[in-house]
Amino acid sequence: MREPDRPLGPHVTLLGGRLGGKYPEGRPLLVRGSAEAVVIDPSLALVGRPGGAPPADRVLNSHCHEDHVAGNHLYPDAAWHLPDADLCGIRSLEGLMAIYGFGGKEAADWARVVVDRFHFTPSADARGFADGEVFDLGGVQIRTIHAPGHTRGHSLFHVQPDDVLYLGDVDLSSFGPYYGDAWSSLEDFERSLTMARDIGARCYATFHHVGILEDRDAFVERLDRFAAVIGRREAALLGFLAEPHTMAEIVAHRFVYRPQDSVAYADAVERRSMGQHIARLVVAGRVEELEPERYVARPA
DSSP states (O other), X not given: OOXXXXXXXXXXXXXXXXXXXXXXXXXXXXXXXXXXXXXXXXOGGGTTOTTOSOOOSEEEOSSOOTTTSTTGGGOTTSEEEEEGGGTHHHHOHHHHHHHHTOOHHHHHHHHHHHHHTTOOOOOTTOEEEOTTOEEEOSSOEEEEEEOOSSSSSOEEEEEETTTEEEOTTOOOOTTOOOOOSTXXXXXXXXXXXXXXXXXXXXXXXXXXXXXXXXXXXXXXXXHHHHHHHHHHHXXXXXXXXXXXXXXXXXXXXXXXXXXXXXXXXXHHHHHHHHHHHHHHHHHXXXXXXXXXXXXXXXXX
């Protein structure tokens, strides 16, 4: 059964889909002012939607990942806006592959998926936006907030006067933060979560999973649980490295995904994610590289 649309205020609606916000779908945000309408992160939830996708004059994307731009093609006459740092990802398929960090056969296989399953449509006319840019829709404003880490350009959107904060892929899920792409950064994600925690709003909305939180205390509690996954991964890695292990063994052990999960490119994600943890643990003197890509934890 399709999840219903949820009004979050007089100008803002969180659009439902078939999967309750679960990947490969996600919940777009529709914002209407007196002069323009904007859809943020049009997803597969809008493909095949009864009655069609809601009309919009502009498309805003929080970042350039396949699930967040999967409905852009439904708006060929609208202006598309993405964060400056992610703009190359919508300009060409090659640019998108660079964000993921795939090359060779891996890139070719994933490119087919993003085109066939996610309807990826490049646009040479897409426009970038900077941190703090304001889109005035006529009595309604959308302010962009740069929150990198998931990608270099990942951004949040604060809609006024409805006071709704759209969190993109700060999705508050039990899975925790994802920083496994070539353009991801663990440290940036941590800083972004600290920044987001200080943003007050009447209502918080995520693209995936949780959906809507209308209580600030509930938002902070969920955000803290989400952020704590980073520490749990790092603690588990240190425990594993009580005895020496190679990077290949670390990847095979699975710290981001469960060993039984069948996930395309899980090895690449594990290598990039845990490689960032190892790099900072080596700098902090908590892990020693015994030989290239073989590590052991130092006694506390």
